[in-house]
Amino acid sequence: MKSFEYTITDPVGLHARPAGVLAKEAKKYTSIISITKGEKTVDARKLMAIMGMGVKQGDTVTVTIDGPDEETVAPIIETFFKENF
Amino acid sequence: MITIQGKGASTGVAIGPLYYYQRAKSTIRRYQIDDTEAEWARFKAAQEKAIEQLGELAEKARVEAGDEAAMLFETHQMMAEDMDYEEAIQAAIQEEKHNAEAAVTDTAAQFADMFATMDDPYMQARAADVKDVSNRIIGILTGVVQGGINSPVPVILAADDLAPSETVQLDKSKILGFVTEGGSGSSHTAILARTMGIPAIIGVGSQMKPEYEGREVILDGNTGNVVVEADEATKARLLLKMEEQKKQQELLNQLKGLPNETKDGHQIRVYCNIGSPDDVPAVLKNDAGGVGLFRSEFLYLNCDDYPSEEYQFEAYKKALSDMGGREVVIRTLDIGADKQIGYFNLPHEENPAMGNRALRVCLNRPEIFHTQIRALYRASAFGKLSIMFPMVTSVWEVREAKKMCDRVKKELTEEGIHFDEDVQVGIMIETPAAALVSDRLAKEVDFFSCGTNDLTQYTLACDRQNDDLGRFFNPHHLAVLRELKMVCDNAHKNGIWVGICGELGADLKLTETFLAIGIDELSVSPRAVLPLRQKIRETNVAAVKDKIIADLLSDEGAIVG
Numbered sequence: 001m002k003s004f005e006y007t008i009t010d011p012v013g014l015h016a017r018p019a020g021v022l023a024k025e026a027k028k029y030t031s032i033i034s035i036t037k038g039e040k041t042v043d044a045r046k047l048m049a050i051m052g053m054g055v056k057q058g059d060t061v062t063v064t065i066d067g068p069d070e071e072t073v074a075p076i077i078e079t080f081f082k083e084n085f
Numbered sequence: 086m087i088t089i090q091g092k093g094a095s096t097g098v099a100i101g102p103l104y105y106y107q108r109a110k111s112t113i114r115r116y117q118i119d120d121t122e123a124e125w126a127r128f129k130a131a132q133e134k135a136i137e138q139l140g141e142l143a144e145k146a147r148v149e150a151g152d153e154a155a156m157l158f159e160t161h162q163m164m165a166e167d168m169d170y171e172e173a174i175q176a177a178i179q180e181e182k183h184n185a186e187a188a189v190t191d192t193a194a195q196f197a198d199m200f201a202t203m204d205d206p207y208m209q210a211r212a213a214d215v216k217d218v219s220n221r222i223i224g225i226l227t228g229v230v231q232g233g234i235n236s237p238v239p240v241i242l243a244a245d246d247l248a249p250s251e252t253v254q255l256d257k258s259k260i261l262g263f264v265t266e267g268g269s270g271s272s273h274t275a276i277l278a279r280t281m282g283i284p285a286i287i288g289v290g291s292q293m294k295p296e297y298e299g300r301e302v303i304l305d306g307n308t309g310n311v312v313v314e315a316d317e318a319t320k321a322r323l324l325l326k327m328e329e330q331k332k333q334q335e336l337l338n339q340l341k342g343l344p345n346e347t348k349d350g351h352q353i354r355v356y357c358n359i360g361s362p363d364d365v366p367a368v369l370k371n372d373a374g375g376v377g378l379f380r381s382e383f384l385y386l387n388c389d390d391y392p393s394e395e396y397q398f399e400a401y402k403k404a405l406s407d408m409g410g411r412e413v414v415i416r417t418l419d420i421g422a423d424k425q426i427g428y429f430n431l432p433h434e435e436n437p438a439m440g441n442r443a444l445r446v447c448l449n450r451p452e453i454f455h456t457q458i459r460a461l462y463r464a465s466a467f468g469k470l471s472i473m474f475p476m477v478t479s480v481w482e483v484r485e486a487k488k489m490c491d492r493v494k495k496e497l498t499e500e501g502i503h504f505d506e507d508v509q510v511g512i513m514i515e516t517p518a519a520a521l522v523s524d525r526l527a528k529e530v531d532f533f534s535c536g537t538n539d540l541t542q543y544t545l546a547c548d549r550q551n552d553d554l555g556r557f558f559n560p561h562h563l564a565v566l567r568e569l570k571m572v573c574d575n576a577h578k579n580g581i582w583v584g585i586c587g588e589l590g591a592d593l594k595l596t597e598t599f600l601a602i603g604i605d606e607l608s609v610s611p612r613a614v615l616p617l618r619q620k621i622r623e624t625n626v627a628a629v630k631d632k633i634i635a636d637l638l639s640d641e642g643a644i645v646g
Contacts, residue, residue, distance in 0.1 A: 012207050016214070017156050020163035047167045048196055051211060054203050 002074040003064040006081045014055040016047075018084035023047040025080065031067025033077060044077075086316045087297075091264065091289035093309035094275035098327035099262035099284050100303045100320075103313070104240035105295060106247065113186040113223060121179045128174060128185040131225040136162050138221065142250060149257070150281070157214075161250070164218045170196060186226050193219030217248040234259045241302050243293055247274045257281060262304040264311055266290055286311055336615040341372045345618050347600060348625040354606040355614055355621070356412070358586055362404040367611035372618075375412035377534065377608020378473070378586040379404060381457065382419055390428050391453060397460035405468025412469045414534065414586075414608075416513070417457055417486075419443040419475040438542070443476030448485055458493045465505035473511045473534060478518040483529045513586070515539035520568040527579035533572055534608065537587025541565050560589050563637070563646030570602045570637055577603060584608055593620045600626045601633040 008014065026033045026044040033044040037059060042049040044063075055061060063081065065074045118124045139162045147155035164170065170192060177188035197212040234240060239261050244251075246267040252274055263278050268287035278285035284306030293311070303312045303323045312319055345355045356377030357368040368376060384392045384400055405413050420426055421442025434440040447454035461472055474486050490510060497504050512529075514520055515536035523533065541560045542549045549558050569585070576583040584606030589595060591613035599607065600621070609617055636642050 013205070015207060016160045016164075016211060020160050023163060023167070043168070046169050047163050048199075048215070049169050051208060052199050052203070054205055054208060056205065 001064060001066040002070045003062055004074070004078050005060055005062050006078070006085070007060045008055055008057050008085050010085045011057050013057055013059070014050055014053065014085060016051060019050045020047050021084070022080060023050065025077075029067070029069055029073045031065045031070045031073050033073070034064050034066075036062040036064065086319060087313040089289050089292040089311040089313070091286040091292075091309045091311060093284070093306040094268070094287045095263075095278035095283065095285035096306040097262070097282065097284035097330060098303065098305050098307075098323055099241060100301065100324070100327065101239055101241045101261040102236075102299055103243055103264075103297050103302045104234060104236055105298050106234075106242055106244035106251070113190055113227065114184070115187040116184050117182050118178070118184050119182070121182060124178050124185055125175060127226065128178060128188065128222075131185065131222050132165055132171075134225050135165050135218070135221045138225075139165065139218075139250075142254070158250070161214060161218045164215060165222065186223050189219050189222050189226070213246075213248060217250050220248070221250060241304060243298075262286075262306070264289055264293060264302075264304065266293055333612060333615065336619060337370075337372070340615050340618050340622075343618065343622070345374075345621045347621055348623070349627045351600060351626045353600065353604065353621060354584075355617055356414070356584070356586075356606055356608040357611050357614065358608050359404075359611075362400055362407060364611065365404055365407040368408070371611045371614040373611065373614045375414075375469075376404070376408060377414050377584055377606055379413055379415040380419065381415055381417060382424060385418060385420065385426055386424075388428075391456070394456045394460045394463075397457060398463050401461055401464035401470070402467045405464055405470055408468055410469055412471060414471040414473050414511070415461060416473045416475055417444070417461075418447055418453070421446055438548070444474045444482060444486060445476065447474075448482060451489065454486075454489055455493070458489050459496070462490070462493050462497055462504040462508065463502060465508045466503045470505060471509040471511060471532070473513060473532075475513045475536070476515060476539070477512045477526065478516050480522065480525050480529060483512055483526060487529070511581075514568075514572050514583075515543070515587075517544050517568065520544075520572050523572045523575040524578070527575050527581055530581065532581050533576050533583040534606075535569060535572060535583070535585045535587065537565065537569075537585060537589035540568065540587065541589075544568060559645060560587075560592070561595065561645065563644045566595075566598065566637055566644065569599075569604075570634075573602045573604060582606060591617060593617065596620045597624055597626070597629050598633050598637075600624060601630040602637070 023045050034041050035044055035050060035053070037053050037055055040053055042053060044050065063077060065077060139158045143155045143158035146158055173192040173195065174188045177183045177191060178185060193216055196215045200208050200212040200215065203209055234242065234256055236259060239259050241262045241264060242260050243264045246265050260283065262283050263274055263285040265274055265287045266289055268274055275285050275287060284304045286304055286306060286309055289311060297313050300314055303315050303320065305323060305326070312323070315323065344352060346352045354374050356375045357373040358378040359365065359368060359376055360380045361383045384397055401415060420429065421431060421437060421440060425431065431441055441449065461470065464470060472490070474483065477483055487510060494504065509531035511532035511534060512519070512526060513536045514523060514533050519526060520540070527533070537560055538549060541558065541562070544564050545558065545562060547554050547558045573583050582605040585599065585604055586608040590607040591609035593616065596617065607617060636644055
């Protein structure tokens with residue numbers, strides 16, 4: 001299992017379009033990618049659940065990648081967060 | 086005539102018959118099903134069809150309104166195939182044996198509720214997206230086509246609020262403008278209206294009544310007014326406004342990107358006067374080369390106390406970065422006289438025009454000046470800034486003001502804060518004294534900008550706000566024009582540039598004169614840029630120059646003196 005912490009810099013937070021692209025991306029891999037904020041954890045493949053977390057600018061989330069391809073997937077997802085959120 | 090006040094969300098004027106958007110009936114049949122597998126397959130087929138349609142809409146939106154509009158439909162596609170959404174529908178069909186239409190309706194309500202109750206306005210607005218996607222799937226399931234415009238002539242379209250997919254599917258050639266009961270300036274209807282360049286008025290609420298359907302309405306997107314069956318005078322006025330905007334648009338199409346160059350190859354810079362960073366889009370839209378006068382007073386007028394360095398810095402930085410490297414001349418605080426601010430506690434004066442105003446206030450209250458100059462230099466790192474001091478009469482004032490600039494530059498260097506070393510410093514020429522000693526002032530600064538409103542008032546000793554003095558207040562007076570020529574000559578002798586930022590700059594009757602005396606820059610309101618460019622391009626300076634200069638110097642002749 002791999003994980004990293006990320007603090008949202010985008011003024012709109014985890015907004016619809018990049019969250020949608022993330023959901024699509026997450027479906028490509030065998031590993032389960034999940035996002036945790038406080039006590040709430042959601043599967044990154046679920047667009048509306050991600051949006052429903054209400055993650056705002058300045059919030060820190062933990063992203064976990066768990067599965068056989070986690071070594072390759074983790075850096076891809078981390079870059080995606082930096083570029084989009 | 087009925088006038089309805091809404092909020093203008095997209096500018097322009099439009100006239101036409103009012104038409105209410107026809108929406109497909111949203112009541113659906115509910116029933117229990119037996120064959121859950123067949124019903125689930127029916128949903129999957131409708132979902133697939135919806136995703137396909139949304140893909141087509143994304144492409145249509147990309148062509149009509151750009152990438153941002155297209156992204157919206159791509160997001161809708163993703164919502165349509167969201168796992169939780171799909172699972173909830175599946176459970177409703179397979180476990181509760183609801184028909185697909187009911188399953189989608191209930192699931193949509195559940196997700197829309199989740200978004201609507203979030204505390205973030207962006208997320209709240211997503212509730213409309215979920216409903217929009219779901220209505221599309223329901224429409225496919227029931228075979229009902231979404232409503233459009235069933236009118237042979239173009240109309241003003243009224244609706245409670247249009248969903249993004251509804252807006253993009255409309256036949257654009259049939260729409261002259263939008264009126265919506267609800268909506269916000271950042272709603273999809275507003276955004277699409279702006280991209281399409283047609284007026285939109287939002288938030289009219291229940292003032293808009295179905296019985297107005299078919300009547301003639303006029304929308305004024307600039308004021309947010311909707312006029313139903315306008316009287317003759319109102320109609321004439323608004324039609325004139327529409328005509329003007331049409332002309333402006335034609336000018337823009339014709340002249341955008343062309344140089345401000347006379348027939349004989351003489352170029353002049355045409356800049357804009359603005360009062361806040363919000364005016365920058367108008368500057369860019371009218372294709373001006375820069376900002377020749379940014380009045381910084383708004384920062385002070387919008388506050389209940391002296392605006393902080395940080396607050397000012399952000400505003401200057403925004404204007405500079407939005408102008409994308411084009412020059413922005415920011416005038417330091419110009420209050421006093423007709424512009425008073427309570428918290429400055431300036432004592433009442435019998436003769437404020439001659440009183441404690443503009444640079445005088447700044448030199449008398451250096452702490453206020455210091456804050457502004459610091460904010461300006463800090464912002465200079467984000468674009469091409471020039472600083473201009475108003476209401477100068479003597480050389481020593483300019484030297485004292487420049488000392489403040491030097492002090493600030495030294496402080497910022499010591500604090501390791503980056504700024505532009507090449508910020509130009511200039512002054513306004515708006516007093517006869519400044520015009521008369523402009524040869525000496527030119528040695529102190531990088532540029533002059535003539536404020537013709539005050540220059541005329543001080544030169545002619547005539548209050549421009551006194552209605553009884555109309556015939557005495559003549560900005561075309563020989564004395565004013567001679568001052569301008571003198572200022573030009575003294576500027577050029579010393580190798581600095583000179584502009585005009587008063588209302589006279591946009592006076593097309595004087596454009597030839599300004600070109601003849603060698604003005605380098607004219608700063609005018611955004612809407613005056615293109616008419617001025619047109620006038621400049623029609624002028625042949627060489628052909629008229631000698632006669633104009635002779636007239637200016639003559640002790641008798643055409644110019645009123």
